[in-house]
Amino acid sequence: xxxxxxxxxxxRIDTKTKPPGSLGRIEDLAAQIATLQARLDPRMERCxxxxxxxxHGLADEGVSAFPAEVTRQMVLNFAxxxxxxxxxxxxxxxxxxxxxAGVRGGPFATEGVLDLPLGEGTASSLRGPAxxxxxxxxxxxxGARLGRAGDWDAMAFGEMGIGNTSAxxxxxxxxxxxxxxxxVGRGTGVDDKGLARKQEILExxxxxxxxxLSPEQVLQEFGGFEIAMVTGAMIAAAKARRxxxxxxxxxxxxxxxxxxxAPETRAALVFAHHSAEAGHGAVLAALGAQPLLHLGLRLxxxxxxxxAWPLVKSAAAMLNEMASFAEAGVTDKx
Amino acid sequence: xxxxxxxxxxxRIDTKTKPPGSLGRIEDLAAQIATLQARLDPRMERCxxxxxxxxHGLADEGVSAFPAEVTRQMVLNFAxxxxxxxxxxxxxxxxxxxxxAGVRGGPFATEGVLDLPLGEGTASSLRGPAxxxxxxxxxxxxGARLGRAGDWDAMAFGEMGIGNTSAxxxxxxxxxxxxxxxxVGRGTGVDDKGLARKQEILExxxxxxxxxLSPEQVLQEFGGFEIAMVTGAMIAAAKARRxxxxxxxxxxxxxxxxxxxAPETRAALVFAHHSAEAGHGAVLAALGAQPLLHLGLRLxxxxxxxxAWPLVKSAAAMLNEMASFAEAGVTDKx
Numbered sequence: 022x023x024x025x026x027x028x029x030x031x032x033r034i035d036t037k038t039k040p041p042g043s044l045g046r047i048e049d050l051a052a053q054i055a056t057l058q059a060r061l062d063p064r065m066e067r068c069x070x071x072x073x074x075x076x077h078g079l080a081d082e083g084v085s086a087f088p089a090e091v092t093r094q095m096v097l098n099f100a101x102x103x104x105x106x107x108x109x110x111x112x113x114x115x116x117x118x119x120x121x122a123g124v125r126g127g128p129f130a131t132e133g134v135l136d137l138p139l140g141e142g143t144a145s146s147l148r149g150p151a152x153x154x155x156x157x158x159x160x161x162x163x164g165a166r167l168g169r170a171g172d173w174d175a176m177a178f179g180e181m182g183i184g185n186t187s188a189x190x191x192x193x194x195x196x197x198x199x200x201x202x203x204x205v206g207r208g209t210g211v212d213d214k215g216l217a218r219k220q221e222i223l224e225x226x227x228x229x230x231x232x233x234l235s236p237e238q239v240l241q242e243f244g245g246f247e248i249a250m251v252t253g254a255m256i257a258a259a260k261a262r263r264x265x266x267x268x269x270x271x272x273x274x275x276x277x278x279x280x281x282x283a284p285e286t287r288a289a290l291v292f293a294h295h296s297a298e299a300g301h302g303a304v305l306a307a308l309g310a311q312p313l314l315h316l317g318l319r320l321x322x323x324x325x326x327x328x329a330w331p332l333v334k335s336a337a338a339m340l341n342e343m344a345s346f347a348e349a350g351v352t353d354k355x
Numbered sequence: 356x357x358x359x360x361x362x363x364x365x366x367r368i369d370t371k372t373k374p375p376g377s378l379g380r381i382e383d384l385a386a387q388i389a390t391l392q393a394r395l396d397p398r399m400e401r402c403x404x405x406x407x408x409x410x411h412g413l414a415d416e417g418v419s420a421f422p423a424e425v426t427r428q429m430v431l432n433f434a435x436x437x438x439x440x441x442x443x444x445x446x447x448x449x450x451x452x453x454x455x456a457g458v459r460g461g462p463f464a465t466e467g468v469l470d471l472p473l474g475e476g477t478a479s480s481l482r483g484p485a486x487x488x489x490x491x492x493x494x495x496x497x498g499a500r501l502g503r504a505g506d507w508d509a510m511a512f513g514e515m516g517i518g519n520t521s522a523x524x525x526x527x528x529x530x531x532x533x534x535x536x537x538x539v540g541r542g543t544g545v546d547d548k549g550l551a552r553k554q555e556i557l558e559x560x561x562x563x564x565x566x567x568l569s570p571e572q573v574l575q576e577f578g579g580f581e582i583a584m585v586t587g588a589m590i591a592a593a594k595a596r597r598x599x600x601x602x603x604x605x606x607x608x609x610x611x612x613x614x615x616x617a618p619e620t621r622a623a624l625v626f627a628h629h630s631a632e633a634g635h636g637a638v639l640a641a642l643g644a645q646p647l648l649h650l651g652l653r654l655x656x657x658x659x660x661x662x663a664w665p666l667v668k669s670a671a672a673m674l675n676e677m678a679s680f681a682e683a684g685v686t687d688k689x
Contacts (some may be wrong), residue, residue: 026651031645038432039439040420040543044658045631045651086374086688094685098372103678105373111676112669180446211686315649316666317379324378331665332650335446342445344437351428354420 022349030055036345036353040091046313050291050336057262057289065264065337066177068330069116070323071167071254072099072106075246076142077125077184078151079226083284084187084219088211089142092183093124099181100133106179106319109327115177117343120167122160122163123246137163146191147226148242157241160249164172167250168257177266178251178256179292179323181211190223191243194302195234196277201227206299206319207268244278251275256282257287263331266326269296269318273304282306291333294318294325367526370679370687379648391596391623399598399671402664403450404507404657405501405588406433406440409457409580410476411518412485413560418521419552420544424474426517427458433515434467439654440513447590449511452499456494457580471497473580473658480525480577481560491575492581494583501584502591509667510592511600511627511655512585512609517543520632523608524557525577525637529568530611535561540604540633541653570615578612581602581604587610590616593623600660601631607638614642625667628652628659 023080034048042048054063074096082090099119102111110117111207121128121137123143126135136301137159143151152160168176182188194201205220229299230242235276239247258265259279267276267290279286292305294314305312346353362383368382375380388397408430414423433453436445444451453467455462457477462470478484486494499681502510516522520542527538564576570668575585586609592599593613601610601624611687613620627638628648639646646661680687 036441038429038437041541041655043652043654044439045653047650047652047662088686088688089688095372098678098683101678103372103676103681103683105371105378105673105677108672108676109669112672113665124609141428209377213555244509313650316381316647318377318381319379320373320377326670328381328666331447332662335662338446339439342437342441342442344432345436349428349432349437351432351436352422352425354422 026059030061032233033340037339037343038346038349038351044339045337046276047332047339050333051340053291054264054326054337057264057342062341063337065334067173068175068177068345069118069171070110070177070179070327071120072179072181072323073117073120073122073247073277074181075116076125077182077188077245078143078145079147079187080184082145082147082222083224085183085208086215087183089125089183091286092181093126095181096121096124096129098133100131104322105324106322106327109324113327113330115327120250122250143245147222150242151188151244152241152246152249154241156246157237157249159248160228164250164253165257169261173263175264175330176267177268177323177326178267178272180247180249180251180271181323182245185245185247185271187219187223188243188245188248189299190275191227191270191279192239193300193346194227195243195308196236197303198282198308199303204300204303230355234279240278248275252278252282255279256286259286263289264291265289266327266329266333267292269294269302269321270298270304271321273301276306277308293329296325362391363600364395367395367674371673371677372680372683373408377671381666381670381673384470385674386665387625389505389674391598396675397671399508399668401505401544402511403452403505403508404440404444404511404513405452405454406513406515406657407454407456407581407584407683408515410459410520411477411516411579412477412480413521414518415557416479416481418556419542419683420549421517422513423459423517425462426515430455430458430463430468431499434465438554438656439658440656440661447664448662449661449664452457455582456584481556483638484579485522486575486580486583488575490580491583493570494580495587498584498587499591502503503589503595507597509598511602511660512606513602513660514577514581514585514605514655516581517578517585519579519581519605521553521557522577522582524634525561526573526608526612527634528561529573529577530570530615531637531641533637538634538637539633570612574612582598582609586612586616589613590620593620595625599623600663600667601626601659603628603633603655604638605655607635611638627663630659638686651689
């Protein structure tokens with residue numbers, strides 16, 4: 022990228038047949054895409070969503086409204102095309118891949134699921150580290166391998182794992198230094214009593230490991246197999262200059278880990294939506310992120326990222342296909 | 356629609372493989388679409404954007420940052436495919452039609468522009484009614500004809516007309532009883548001095564006609580040819596049970612006219628985005644509207660409606676394609 026690139030890019034955006042700035046966030050998005058690719062005519066056609074699924078030891082402590090077996094059931098639902106993520110991926114022309122990052126019940130050994138399990142779910146972080154050092158390192162590496170694979174202009178990383186809003190809450194709590202009470206939410210839908218219980222369990226889990234932790238330590242102590250892989254995938258995809266569509270609360274917690282481990286990752290991140298999950302706003306704020314959509318989503322799976330993809334594609338198309346004032350013979354006020 | 360339809364619809368949404376309510380606004384949108392079509396399996400595949408273009412007598416009073424000839428130039432830009440609306444329509448698979456509702460300089464007589472001019476631009480509402488009674492009636496009727504035409508599941512109506520934020524401001528001012536100062540904005544980009552001048556001109560125009568006016572009278576006194584056609588088109592499309600995607604400030608002013616003239620129109624309206632134009636929020640609030648997107652757009656042309664279309668399509672696809680807990684063999688918490 023030459024020193025003049027930012028000026029050339031701004032001129033290209035401002036000479037399109039529209040009042041300057043009148044496409045708002047779409048113009049910012051176009052600039053981010055062009056800068057990431059260091060091209061005035063960026064390519065933004067091919068997008069893949071990878072859903073990483075894994076189980077959580079914390080789920081056995083009673084932090085979720087759904088039983089842990091739903092993780093495995095939902096992976097099969099992804100594989101047969103019936104989940105929300107499948108529907109939105111088809112609607113948006115996004116390729117979908119499903120990874121078993123460590124779901125209880127053994128390998129799926131079925132078409133449509135990539136078996137890369139780090140284990141049979143994590144250990145409960147209430148009682149010890151959720152991941153071993155080896156599991157954590159392998160998770161980051163396997164994720165990175167997938168984040169580099171293929172020929173994608175944009176990549177989204179979704180997650181499925183009963184109990185994983187608890188893991189994400191603990192990650193945000195320890196990296197941001199905010200109270201659990203400010204970050205904990207209803208996840209898939211616990212009631213008031215369940216929420217109080219979830220908060221108490223997470224506070225006890227956190228109290229198990231006092232002091233300041235590195236992002237790698239936070240991942241080991243409180244993370245998840247799918248969160249490790251999403252983190253590694255985001256870092257690698259960003260390094261490959263691919264746009265990374267960040268989904269909801271759990272994916273944003275992984276993005277926070279990724280940015281703390283490799284700060285240059287931030288430039289590739291597009292925050293798809295502001296989730297209804299309680300802690301999401303605080304993590305977004307810490308990342309200086311302004312999400313594209315505010316639709317009250319709280320499903321995960323990458324669904325918010327999929328709904329934002331058409332905006333990303335349109336932003337690049339604006340840059341590539343819109344006529345300039347000169348080309349169209351339209352009078353520019355300036 | 357049977358008496359049991361609302362309950363059957365809610366059951367259909369809540370038994371999809373996701374926690375209840377976890378798709379937020381997408382679930383509301385799905386319910387609106389299904390209710391409009393009175394079908395649990397609504398069709399939402401075919402969408403058309405019609406851009407109505409016309410000139411405004413008020414433009415000669417110095418209310419805009421761009422000269423009036425830009426209306427005609429932009430119609431040619433639409434016809435040759437180089438405007439933002441063309442780019443976003445292609446990206447979203449939306450058909451586009453361009454109507455000359457009354458642009459100065461005579462018929463276009465060119466492929467890609469439907470010549471239906473009501474005149475050579477409106478008269479200046481600073482000096483007399485913008486439209487004659489006959490022009491107003493013909494505008495509503497021609498719009499209605501186009502709103503009924505074709506076989507569309509959803510229709511969006513865009514506008515192009517230098518000076519038309521002024522017309523929209525006056526319409527909102529007179530229908531809502533709010534001061535011009537609370538509604539007037541920078542349109543295509545007037546500076547502070549221009550904004551003060553615009554406000555003063557609009558206040559003088561309004562003062563020309565004291566008293567309470569019917570929506571039909573407001574349209575005649577202060578409207579525009581394109582606004583009359585958009586209003587008529589919205590009423591007719593809603594009557595045909597088509598979803599109507601409402602764009603920005605000017606389209607929303609037309610929607611306000613449409614709802615005041617035919618209140619049943621409201622049920623078909625989806626508000627695409629919250630524009631950066633100053634008065635839009637007040638008009639949206641008066642309609643009880645919560646727009647889908649908040650992207651700081653202020654271009655018009657239907658661009659915001661086009662960017663919202665993929666969300667609408669995905670909402671219907673959720674209803675039609677997502678598996679239920681029973682179908683997918685996923686444990687429901689309830």
